[in-house]
Amino acid sequence: MPDRARIQFLYTGGTLGMVGSPRGLEPGADVRGEIAALLRDSGLDVSSGFSEFHRTIDSSNVTPADWQQMVDHLRRHRDEYDGFVILHGTNTLAHSAAGVSYALTDFGRPVVFTGAQVPFGMAGSDAPGNVLGAVEAVISGAFASVALFFDGVLLAGARATKVSALDMRGFASPHAEPLEWRSVSVREEPDPLARPQGWKNPLPYRGHDIAVITAVPGMSAERFRAMTTPRPSAVIFRTYGAGEGPGEEEGLPEAVGELVSGGTPVVVVSQSLRARVDLGRYAAGEFLRRAGAIGAEDMTFEAVYTKLMFLLSQGVDGQHMEKWLLTDLAGEVSAPRPAR
Structure with a gap:
């Protein structure tokens, strides 16, 4: 990566951007502002862009069409940024990370999904730590594939599963070790997430029963x-x-x-x-x-x-x-x- 990494955040919705209301948690936080302040105070040498999904949603309502929207967005902006952080609700975060993984085996850029169990601005929020960790993983140069960062751990995008809605360690990878990236300053070959097969020129996701x-x-x-x-x-x-x-x-x-x-x-x-x-x-x-x-x-x-x-x-x-x-x-x- 260049000295000053260019990262785009794609905000799809989810708990990290919610606020309390009489009806319970609902979207309403200034996610763009929270991230700008977080990066400013972090000391990380990055420039960032911010884009909201075509519709910000509770991830319980994500569909295969939404996975395709993510894939299309990433491909459209691939050459503008060195990496991407996708901010996503936790309920279907592992589904989306896996779905995007299959469609982007030839992408050549790091894409890290993350979210939070507790929204920005609330006591004990894990949103700042998860977002900063995802950024650090992207700029590490250790991989150029799809991953999921949560509670200090980086998992392969197609290996994660949600294991808790109560604990901060919301995701696990039952059959694969977490990815090592903190000690890597320059990406080594082969990419730890790369696989020889992949799928060339995939057709768009369509809904199937x-x-x-x-x-x-x-x-x-x-x-x-x-x-x-x-x-x-x-x-x-x-x-x-x-x-x-x-x-x-x-x-x-x-x-x-x-x-x-x-x-x-x-x-x-x-x-x-x-x-x-x-x-x-x-x-x-x-x-x-x-x-x-x-x-x-x-x-x-x-x-x-x-x-x-x-x-x-x-x-x-x-x-x-x-x-x-x-x-x-x-x-x-x-x-x-x-x-x-």
């Missing part, structure tokens, strides 16, 4: 069928442990198999925070493997959901979904086993 079903004791095949009628574009089945599910439930293996044979991919993720899905490890997961379901390895739920949305937007069909889902595009999966 992805059904998310959680296995619970006593669930019925009838309920599973009802939740997949009409037939969705893809199904994420949140099962137990390493991918075990209620295979003794009459009709459930057939219901999964009918979806797969009809072209709807069924992807199995674990409800456990730390797990690696292996549908051949236990007999209780074997029925899913026989039915043609895809084990999501050690990807987070956020990474799987956004990757399915990305791949469907690229026109990947059910026949080729396993190959691409298990291909590491943006650092989201650890050395996946070869597809069947």
